Amino acid sequence: MISSNSLTYQYPSSSSVLAFPNLNLDEAESLLILGKSGVGKTTLLHLLAGLLNPATGNITINHTNITTLSAKALDAFRGKQIGMVFQNNHALRSLTVLENLKARLYFTKKTSNKNALVELLNVLGIADCQNKKTNELSIGQLQRLGIALAVVHQPKLILADEPTSSLDDTNCTKVMQLLQEQATANKANLIVITHDQRIKANFKNVLSL
Ligand SMILES: Nc1ncnc2c1ncn2[C@@H]1O[C@H](COP(=O)(O)OP(=O)(O)OP(=O)(O)O)[C@@H](O)[C@H]1O
Structure with missing residues (x-):
């Protein structure tokens, strides 16, 4: 569950x-x-992730008003409850795919066993890449790893910033399916921001800024 009201933001130099609408x-x-x-x-997505503090307004995620949390509490909340899919993959290049998932779990203070991690990679179609370093992956495989990293800790809110804009139609459809399947599996809210009109049909709720 997520709600926001009267959100505004002003960049210091602007x-x-x-x-933003509620x-x-x-x-x-x-x-x-x-x-x-x-x-x-992107500004709205960063506000929802608690990466920026709004000038006015509130954001409530699963009964927690994140705008009132201390920086430390917000970091802990984000780590546990939020998963982000970034435009550019934030995987650690010196680690393998599996090690990246383990590192993400370590930082979010959640646990999982190796079988569950490999199963997640399997669902995303990259189980055969589990022991590869991330600089050995194709763009499409990196995109899938980005989704794995966003959902491995089973967040209740998945935020995705332009997850399909650099993909061809086939991969665009696949990535959207994977994101929606992962959100459904975790009963999580999924919020996608984009200017990619191709994915409009995948959503019942569409907000135009
Ligand atoms: N760090 C910043 N300092 C000052 N102004 C900024 C900063 N970042 C973004 N802006 C401005 O705030 C406005 C909103 O930017 P934002 O990145 O949220 O837009 P967007 O809709 O995500 O754009 P795009 O689709 O091009 O990524 C823009 O006018 C931008 O120039």
Whole structure:
């Protein structure tokens, strides 16, 4: 469950204030946020992830108002409850795929066994890459690893920043399916921001900024 109200943000070096519509998602609901370049999509995603503090307004995720948390409590909350799929993969290049998943679990203070990790990689179609370093992966495999890293700790909110914009139609469909399957499996909210109109049909809830 996630809700926000009266959210605004102003970058320190900017004279304009970005204002965002209120959000209200029940458990396991998904939302696609569309908007032209520069409208504030990434800013909104970073506010929802607690990476930026809003100038005004509140964000409540699973009954916790994250705007009132201390920096330390917010880091802990984000680690446990939120998974992010970034435009550019944030995997650690010196580690293998499996080691990256273990490192993510370590940082989120969650545990899992090797079989479960390999099963996740299997679902995402990259189990055969488990012992490869991430610089040996193709763009599509890296994209799947990005999803694995975002969901391995079973977050209740998955935030994805332009997960499909650099993909061809086939991989775009596959990545969206994988994200939605993972959200459903964890009863998590999924929020995707993009200007990729191809994925509109995958969502019941669409918000245009
Ligand atoms: N660090 C910053 N300092 C000042 N202004 C910024 C900063 N980051 C973004 N902005 C401005 O805030 C506005 C919203 O930016 P944001 O990155 O959220 O847009 P976006 O919709 O995600 O764009 P895109 O689709 O191009 O990624 C833009 O006008 C941008 O120029």
